[in-house]
Amino acid sequence: MECESLRSRILDPYEVVEKYIPKTGIIAFAGMAGTSLPKEVPKALHDYISKTGEKFSLVVFQAGSTTPEFDEWISSVTMVMRIPFGGSSRKLREAVNTRKFGLFDMGLYEHSRWVRKGIYLRSIGRIDVAIIEAAGITREGYIIPSLSVDVVPAFIESCNKLIVEVNLLRPNLTGLHDIYLPATGQPIPISRVLDRIGHPFIKCPESKIEAIVLSKSEDATPLYSGITQTDLRIAENILDFLNYEFSRDPNLKDEYTVFQPGAGPMSSALARKISELPTSLNIWAEALSTTWIPLALSGIVKGVSSSVLYTLPGEAEYRSKLYEEIEEVKKCVVLRPYEVTNNPEIISRFNTVSIQQAIEIDVYGHVNVSHIRGNMYGGVGGSIEFTRSAYLTILAMPSTTGDLKTPRIVPIISHVDIPEHDVDVIVTENGWIDLRGLPPVERAKAIIDKCSHPKFKDLLYRYLEKAKRQGGHEPIDFEAAIEFWNDVKDIAAQY
Template sequence: MSDRIAHAGLRGKVMTADEAAQFINHGDALGISGFTGAGYPKALPTALANRGKELHAKGEEFAVDIYTGASTAPDCDGVMAEADIIRYRMPYQGDPALRKSINAGKAKYQDIHLSHSALYIEQGFLPIDAAIVEVTRITEDGHLIPSSSVGNNVEWMDNADKIIIEVNSWQSEELEGMHDIYRIQHLPNRTPVPINAPGDRIGTPYIDINLDKVVAVVETNAPDRNSPFKPLDETSKAIAGHFLDFLEGEVRAGRLAYDQYIMQSGVGNVPNAVMAGLLDSKFENIKAYTEVIQDGMIDLIDAGKMTVASATSFSLSPEAAERMNNEAARYRKNIILRPQQISNHPEVVRRVGLIATNGMIEADIYGNVNSTHINGSRMMNGIGGSGDFTRNAFVSSFISPSLAKDGAISTIVPFASHIDHTEHDAMVIITERGFADLRGLAPRDRVAKMISVAHPEYQPLLEEYYERALKTAPGMSTPHDLRTAFDFHVNMIEKGSMKG
C-alpha cells in the first residue's frame, strides 16, 4: 500500500476501482474532479464504463449524471461516453466521444459559466450523490492534498453523500503547498472574497472533509491528459504580434504600464503564441489571474518575466508536465491553485483589473461572439470560463485566425449563429489581419473595424451584406437583413463553404 495514504482509517478503505464502482447506482449524480485534462480520476471512469457495459449486456439500465470542473480526458469522459453511461453532463467538456453523444441527442449537456457550476450544487438546483476526486496524498490527519487541479472538488465533497478518493502517485508530492483552499460562505451570509492581488493566499493548502463520507480509496499511478501543443505557425505568430501591438498602445495611452500587466488567458496554441511573444517583450513582473496554467506561463516564470500565476488547474504538454513533476517545489513560490469559484470569481476579476484573452468560433460585424456552437447548433466544447472573465475584465479580447477549414469558414460573419458574449462584453477582436478595438463605438461604427480583421476573401461579401442591411433593415441602430443574415452558415451547410 502506498505511503501516500497516511490516515489509518482511510487505509482500511483501500480497494480496487471495480470494487469502488459498486457504490455507484443507476441514476446517481456524480461530482468528479478534473479541469482541462488535469487532476481527473484515472481508474473509476473505466470501472464505471465496464460496469455499464456488463449491465447493458444483461438488459439492465445503468447511466449517471456527471459534473466536473471542466474538460477531462478520453480515459474519463471518453470511456464513459463510449459506454453510453452519461445521461447528463455539466459544466464544460472537450472530448470527441462525449461531443458526438451530445450532438446526437444522447447525452444531455448544460453549458454553464464555470464560476457558477458549484452554486448549482450548493443551492440545491441539482442533486449530487457521490464525489470521485483525485488527490496526490492523504495526510495523517485526513487532510486531502489536491493534485494538478482543484476545480469544484471542495463543493462536490461537501455536498455528496459518498466520497471515493483516488490517490495518484504519479502526481508529485511536492505539489503540497501550492494550493489555496477557501470556501465561499453560503447565502445569505456571504462576504467579499479577500483577494486584492493575484498572489494573495487566503485559505489552507489542503481540503478538509467529513471522513465518515469516504466509502473507498483507490490507488493509481497514471499521468494527466498532457497533450502536446502544435508548433507555432505564421498565423499564430501574427495574432500574437497584433495582441502585443494592442498592449503597447495601452501603454502609450497611459492605461497600462510595462510592470503592471495582469493577464487571463484561455487554452490553446494561439494563447501560447501570445505568451511566447511576451518572452521578448518589454513587459516585466507579469501576473496571471486565470483558470489554467499552460506551457507559456511556465516559460514566463522560468524567464523571470512572470512573478505570480493564480489558477485552478494546469494544462501542460508532456514535457512541461514532467518539468513540473520534477520541480514542483521550485514553482510553489510563483503558482497558486484555487477552487474555480475563486479563480473565476467575477468580484475578484473586476477588482484585480486583468486583461482577458479568449478564443472564439466566430464574431459578427457588430462584435457579438460565439464561443460554443458550429453553425448555431452543433456544440463544440462550451463557454468555459470565458464569460466569467470577459464581462468583468478591465479589457476583454477574443483571438482567432480569420479562416478555418482551409478557407471554407470565415470567423468574421454577418450575424453570429450563436451568441455567448454580446456586443456589450467584447472590447477587442484580434485575428492575423490586425485588431479591432471596439471600445466606445456605436454598432455601425464597429462594422468597418470588424471587416478589417476578416480575411480579404470574405471582406467584399461582408461589405455587400452591410450595404444591403442599411437598405432593408427596419431600424438603423444595428442594421441587419434578416433574410440573408445567415447566408454564410447556410452556404457552409449546403455547399461546404461560406462563400457559396
C-alpha cells in the first residue's frame, strides 16, 4: 500500500460491511479457482449478519469457482441471484438445486464481455460494489492484481464503488500481469504466449475506491481431491496420445502450438508426466495449478499464460516456490484477464491443444460438464470457449465414478454442454480414441471399445445395437437407454 492519498481509506473489514455493503443491490466478488478471493470482507459480512441479524438481499456476481470457506461466509446473505456458478460447497449446490435462488451460469470470456458491455447492467442492474483482492497499490494509486486476474479489470471498470483487500502475504507481483481488455473491432496483438500488450497495473479512478482492507489470510485450499491412481493412468494415456500425435502432425511442432492442460488433480498428474514429450510446450490456460511453476522455471515448459495460478491440496510447496522465485517466475509466466485467455480470437489463432474434463460423455461424443439429471454439479467455466476454438480438443475423464458403480460413458447424457462437433479425442484410464473423421456409429464403436470400462462395455454395445435398429445417421433409442440404466443397477448390486 504505497499510495499516500489512499491511506486514509484503510478500514477494518467489519466497518467496511457496516458502511459500504448495501442491504439490497448487486455485489461482485472477484477471484477464481479458489484463489485471490476476498476473504476479510466476506468473513466480516458473515460476522455482521450473525451478530445483528440484519438482512442482506443481494445479487452476487463472481469470477469463477470459490472455496467452501467463502461459500460458508456468504451463505448468510439472502441470495437473490448468483452469476456464474462457481460454487464449490455441497451446501451451495443444494441451495442451487432446490432453487433457493436463481443461478445463471455461462462461459467466462463471455461473462467478462457482458460485464463490460452492459448486458447485465441492462438485464439485472449496475454492480453497486465490487470487492477484489490485490497484491498491492502503487504510489500512483494503480492496483497490482493478485494471483487471479479473472474478471477483475471488468468489475473495476463497471462497478459503482470498489473495495480492495490488499493481501500482505503476497510477494511483489509487479510485472507478473498483463492488463489488456479487447477493443471492439481491433485485433488483439498477441502472437506469443509471453507477449505483453497492456499495462502491469489496473488503473482505477481514486474516487471509485471506497475502502481498502489489509489482509494476512492465505487462500483456503480449493475443493479438489488429491491425485488418484486413475488420474495417473489418464495422464499416461493423454501422454501416449500426444506422443503419437506429435510424431505425425507437423503443426504441433511449430512455435505457435500452445497447451491448455485441464484443471485439478488430473492437470497435476499431467505435470508429472509432461517432460516425457519430445517437445517443450507453451501453456495458454485459463487456470493453472502452481504444480507447473517448477516446470516453467526449469524450461521443461517454455512459457506460461494463464488467468490464475491456484494451488492444489497437498501442494503448498509449489506456492512457496512461486513466492520464493517470483522474480524468475515473471520471466516465464504472464497473468491476464480471462477475457483474453479465453478469447476465441486467441484460442483459434494458435494451434491450441485443449484438455477438458467431463462428468459424462455419450457414445457419440457429446459432453456433459454441468448437470446430473437436472442437478447442478459444476459450472461450464471456460470449457465451452476452449473446446470450440481449439485446434485439438481432448476430453479426459475416468470411465466410471470412483466407486466403479456408475459408468460415465453412457447412451444418452442428461445435459449437453459441449456438442460432439467440438470433441476430437476422448481419453479415459482405459485408453484413448481419436474421433476426427469418424461417422457417428463408427465413433460410438470406437469410444465403447477404447474408452469405456470393461464392466459396462457389453451393455453399451447392446445399447448401440438396439439403437441401430431404430435407424438413422446417429441412432438413438430412449427406451433402450432406460434399460441400460436398469442393467447398470443390476451390475452395481453385484459388487
